[in-house]
Structure formats: structure tokens, C-alpha cells
Amino acid sequence: MNYCSTIVIFFGGLGMFLYGMNRMAEGMQKLTGAFVKNFLEALSDKKAMAILAGVLITAIIQSSTGTTIMVVGFVNAGILSLIQSVGVIMGANIGTTVTGWLVSLFTLRNLQYGYLIASFLVGIAAFMMMFLKTEKKKVAADVIFGAGILFLGLFTMTNAIGQVKEQGDYVQKFLYLGNRPFLAIIAGIFVTLILQSSSVSIGILQCFALNGLVNWKTAVFIILGQNIGTCMPALISSAGTQVNAKRSAMIHLFFNVFGTIVFGFGMAIVFARNAGFANGTISSAGIAAFHSGFNIVVAFLLAPFTKLVASFSDIVLKSHGLEEAEDDVELASRHLDKRILESPSFAVAEAVQEVVHMGEVAYESVKLAFDAIISRDARKVKIVFEKEDTIDKMTDVISDYLVKISALPLTEEQHTSITNLFYTVSNFERMGDHAENLAELCNYMIENNIQFSEPAYKELEGIMEIVTNSFIYSIRARRDLSKESADRARQYEDLVDSIEDELRNKHMKRLANELCKPTSGVVFLDILSNLERISDHADNVAGYVLNEI
Known part of the structure; x- marks a missing residue:
């Protein structure tokens, strides 16, 4: 030879x-x-x-x-x-x-x-x-x-x-x-x-x-x-x-x-x-x-x-003074380290944590938008716009990492989890978009001096609290893979749907009785629509969790 x-x-x-x-x-x-x-x-x-x-x-x-x-x-x-x-x-x-x-x-x-x-x-x-x-x-x-x-x-x-x-x-x-x-x-x-x-x-x-x-x-x-x-x-x-x-x-x-x-x-x-x-x-x-x-x-x-x-x-290897503070996007990039892809189980777990963190950032943005509308606070509106930019960047970072994980040798359960995380990221990103919509409506209210009646404000505060709960429980469900939290999120979403219909009817009556101006009526209904969509996305996130359990 x-x-x-x-x-x-x-x-x-x-x-x-x-x-x-x-x-x-x-x-x-x-x-x-x-x-x-x-x-x-x-x-x-x-x-x-x-x-x-x-x-x-x-x-x-x-x-x-x-x-x-x-x-x-x-x-x-x-x-x-x-x-x-x-x-x-x-x-x-x-x-x-x-x-x-x-x-x-x-x-x-x-x-x-x-x-x-x-x-x-x-x-x-x-x-x-x-x-x-x-x-x-x-x-x-x-x-x-x-x-x-x-x-x-x-x-x-x-x-x-x-x-x-x-x-x-x-x-x-x-x-x-x-x-x-x-x-x-x-x-x-x-x-x-x-x-x-x-x-x-x-x-x-x-x-x-x-x-x-x-x-x-x-x-x-x-x-x-x-x-x-x-x-x-x-x-x-x-x-x-x-x-x-x-x-x-x-x-x-x-x-x-x-x-x-x-x-x-x-x-x-x-x-x-x-x-x-x-x-x-x-x-x-x-x-x-x-x-x-x-x-x-x-x-x-x-x-x-x-x-x-x-x-x-x-x-x-001395560190040169204090490390600079990292924002949410930089933290996500560091936590989703490509070296962790050597172990698919760890990569999936880290992806879950960062998706949950993205949900928490989106929740902060939604909560700020709610507070801005109730208090007519232009400073909070500005923060919502900044957080929306952060959420968009986190979406790109996390989605890119999920693509890399999907190419790894995964079990069927892990493949299902990664698919659901893709959908969850998309829903959290859409919730951030609705927070931005609410911030823009708040800006419009401030610029045009639009005011709601006291009953209208109380109604908004009530439904906002329920939407907030649906969001909170959807994040908990994703974090803990909890059926109980997922069920609670869906229950709150059902409650939002029924209350939204009731509030629309009440507001139409106020318009008919000329208790509020048509311009404020349109803004009120737009706010209700965005609130309902936020709870819908929370329901979607909970549904993906139930799909894994």
C-alpha cells in the first residue's frame, strides 16, 4: 500500500x-x-x-x-x-x-x-x-x-x-x-x-x-x-x-x-x-x-x-476601574452568549430567561403608558418611546439567538419550547407597540387639551388594572412554566373582553347624551382597543405555555 x-x-x-x-x-x-x-x-x-x-x-x-x-x-x-x-x-x-x-x-x-x-x-x-x-x-x-x-x-x-x-x-x-x-x-x-x-x-x-x-x-x-x-x-x-x-x-x-x-x-x-x-x-x-x-x-x-x-x-488581568453600566440590550447580548450554545439545555434555559426579561421590559413600558394617560405626564411618554426602541433591539437579539438554538441537536420538547419562545417574543414586541400607541394617544390628549370625565377615568383605571394582571400572570407563566399562572392570565383576558364591551356601550351613551366631546370619545375608544389587544397578547403567551405543559 x-x-x-x-x-x-x-x-x-x-x-x-x-x-x-x-x-x-x-x-x-x-x-x-x-x-x-x-x-x-x-x-x-x-x-x-x-x-x-x-x-x-x-x-x-x-x-x-x-x-x-x-x-x-x-x-x-x-x-x-x-x-x-x-x-x-x-x-x-x-x-x-x-x-x-x-x-x-x-x-x-x-x-x-x-x-x-x-x-x-x-x-x-x-x-x-x-x-x-x-x-x-x-x-x-x-x-x-x-x-x-x-x-x-x-x-x-x-x-x-x-x-x-x-x-x-x-x-x-x-x-x-x-x-x-x-x-x-x-x-x-x-x-x-x-x-x-x-x-x-x-x-x-x-x-x-x-x-x-x-x-x-x-x-x-x-x-x-x-x-x-x-x-x-x-x-x-x-x-x-x-x-x-x-x-x-x-x-x-x-x-x-x-x-x-x-x-x-x-x-x-x-x-x-x-x-x-x-x-x-x-x-x-x-x-x-x-x-x-x-x-x-x-x-x-x-x-x-x-x-x-x-x-x-x-x-x-486587572479590570480598569468600574465596569460601565449595561442597558437591557447589552445585558441580553451578554447573557445570550454564543459559547453557551455548546450545551443546548443551557442555551434554551438562558433564552427563556431573556424572553422573560424582555416581557418585564414590555410590562414596564405598558405600565408607564397607563400612568401617562391617567396623569397626562409627558415625561413618562418620552420614557415609553425609549423603551420601545429597547424592546425592538431586544427582539432582534433574542430572535437571532433562537435561530441559532433551533439549529442545535434538540429534543422534541426543546424544539416545541423554542418555537413557542419565537411566538412569545413576537407577542411581547406587539405589547410594546401598543404601549407606544397609548403614549402617542397621551401626547395627542396633551397637545389638544383633551380631558375625560371623572367616570371615564375611573373606568380606564379599572380595566387597566385587569390588563396589568393578565400581563403579570402571562410573564409568570412563561418564567415558571406554570399552568396555574397561565390559567389566571386567560381568566383576566376574558374579563377584559367583557368589560371592554360594557365600557364601549357606556361611552357611546355619554356621547349620545353630549356628556363628552366627540374628539375625546374617539381617543377613549382607541385606548380601549389598545388595552384589549394587550390582554389578547397576554392570552397568547399563556396559551404557548399551556402548549408546553
Whole structure:
């Protein structure tokens, strides 16, 4: 077999390995996303819990790089504190070793045996996808299929390497790297940076080890480099974030550089004193064991100094005075951090929170418009116009994020939730429009000196209170996914409909009896129409919630 054919087969195997890992990770996130989300939200500053969270998340998404990028997003969005992120990052370094152990255990007896099991997993998963109807079983099939494809890719790469190992002195080339630790570390950094995953680069190293091409000395220094390389994407991703998010990414780099220095010098001494061990062939399990041992020991050494590490990052990355106050649009943009899209469950949860926040801004605008009409306050009218601009911008930011989420691997429930959030955003935006309409009517009243009779004002105050309640309960329903709040919102909306008809009739009688001017009568009826439409939109929001329950 010539080199070109071998390279093609190797890259085909690498493609299967990457695709299988991605498919398995997506399935695991669907199966466990809600559990991990609740677990992470319940974190206190206890280091052990934060480390465990990092291990779990990384074991699920199969990438410490992905976890760290997500952590940068969590810190930037205010979901995690800097102290909490330190523990999660420690756990991420440990969790990334899971893939290596899976590879080593799967190839423990012999490659042929593992190849048969991988083929069997793919076949079983295919039949499950074809004949099972429930979503959870299909997701489980996705996980099994991904695992099977991952290991088929591993065996393909291993066989490709085996085909050419006799055609050149590859052992000598690896020995060359082992005799130059700095070069081996750079090689590990470079490969991991290209592949964006230490799990994948470790898997490739294990393929070489399965063919007997790697000794302990070379493998150790390459692994140390891989642990540094996995930090780089998160550092790049932290550009443009809040200072604490940058610190979080820098802490990850500090951990792995610290570990590399300690283990690098330590293992160099061990190898110098035991040449037989240094030059002995390392197994796939040996690579997994060292990778795990390295990350566990570094976490054990640094765990007592979590606050000190955070303080060190504060010294290196100083904030330049007080952060400028952020408006609602800037907060929404920061909270809807694109890095959180690495975890669909968290992305959906953050989207819900920002949609609720948008509803609260729209509610403030509506309430100000109500007060402006009753008090004829031009200052409040101006604030309503400003809030309308904010609501429009929030609509764009949130809608764009929802589009991105809809492209993620979501469960059916999450797809339903995202669809309903799209509709909810639209309804909150329309409620803001009606607040603007009311503000414009108030301006018209002030400019033309239009006054209502005392009974008319009392009637408006009464129906405004009911509309306000329908709005409040629709927001609560969306926030808490509450059937009780949704039902209350709909009850208030029904009450608004009946009262609106009654008030229209009363006002028509006042017009007929010439108790008010025709001009004021038109404005009064326009106000009623806008109030009724606001309660209609509140009813729509409640309906979307009931659709999810």
C-alpha cells in the first residue's frame, strides 16, 4: 500500500472518529442535558461539587475544550462565578480522560475483538433507529451508533498506521521527539490546536501506541503538550468577553502549564534514572493512565488554592476601574452568549430567561403608558418611546439567538419550547407597540387639551388594572412554566373582553347624551382597543405555555 492510500484511509478513520464522538456527545447531551443543567445551577462554592460538575459535563460532551469554552460563556453570562469556574475547569481536565479510557478498554484484548463489537454496536443502533418510535430510545440509539462509529474510526486509523510502520523507521522518529521534550510538547500543542480536542489527539496517539510505535518518554511529553493545546481555543474564545470570563480561560491555561512544568521536570528525572522504562513501549492503557493521573494530581495539588489562583488571575488581568453600566440590550447580548450554545439545555434555559426579561421590559413600558394617560405626564411618554426602541433591539437579539438554538441537536420538547419562545417574543414586541400607541394617544390628549370625565377615568383605571394582571400572570407563566399562572392570565383576558364591551356601550351613551366631546370619545375608544389587544397578547403567551405543559 502506498503512502497516498494510507493517508486517505487514515483521514477517513479520523473523520469517522470525529463524527462518532460528535454523534455520541449530541445524544448524551439530549439524554442528560436537563440533569447536568440542574446540577450546575445548584453549585455552591464547594470545590468538590464544582470539580464533579466539570467531570460530568466533559464526559458527556467529550471535550474539555468545549467545556472550558462553555465555562467562559457561563462566567460571561453571569451563570457561574469565577470561583465556581475554577473547580469546573479542574473537573473538565479530568473528564477529558474518559475517551482515552474507553479506547484502551475497548482494545484491551485485541483489535479484532474490538472491531467486531464496534460493528455490532453500529448494526444494533441502525435497527433501533428504524424500528423504535419513542424519542428517548432513538436518542439512546444515537449514542450507541456514535460509539460504534468512533471505534470503527479508531480501528481504521490504527490499521492504516500499521500498514506503513514497516516502511520507515517510525520508532526512531518518535524516539527523536522523546529525546527533545520541548519539541514533543510543541508537537502535542500543535496537533491539539488543529483538532480542537485533546480527546481526539490522545486517541490518535493511542493508535500509534497500538502499533508499538511510541515509547513512554515520547508519549509523556506529547500528552503534556496536548493538555496545553486544549486551552488555546478557550483563550481565543474569551476575546471580547467580560474580564472574569477572560480570567476563567487564563486559569485553565495556568493549571495545565503548571502541571506541565511539574510533571515535565519530574518525569525527566525519572526517565534519566531509568532508561529502560523511558524507552519501553507504552500501551493504549498506559497513555490513558498517565493522562488521568496527570490531571487528577494537578487538580489535587491546586484545589486547596482555588481562591489564590483566582486572585492571581485578578493580578494578571486587572479590570480598569468600574465596569460601565449595561442597558437591557447589552445585558441580553451578554447573557445570550454564543459559547453557551455548546450545551443546548443551557442555551434554551438562558433564552427563556431573556424572553422573560424582555416581557418585564414590555410590562414596564405598558405600565408607564397607563400612568401617562391617567396623569397626562409627558415625561413618562418620552420614557415609553425609549423603551420601545429597547424592546425592538431586544427582539432582534433574542430572535437571532433562537435561530441559532433551533439549529442545535434538540429534543422534541426543546424544539416545541423554542418555537413557542419565537411566538412569545413576537407577542411581547406587539405589547410594546401598543404601549407606544397609548403614549402617542397621551401626547395627542396633551397637545389638544383633551380631558375625560371623572367616570371615564375611573373606568380606564379599572380595566387597566385587569390588563396589568393578565400581563403579570402571562410573564409568570412563561418564567415558571406554570399552568396555574397561565390559567389566571386567560381568566383576566376574558374579563377584559367583557368589560371592554360594557365600557364601549357606556361611552357611546355619554356621547349620545353630549356628556363628552366627540374628539375625546374617539381617543377613549382607541385606548380601549389598545388595552384589549394587550390582554389578547397576554392570552397568547399563556396559551404557548399551556402548549408546553
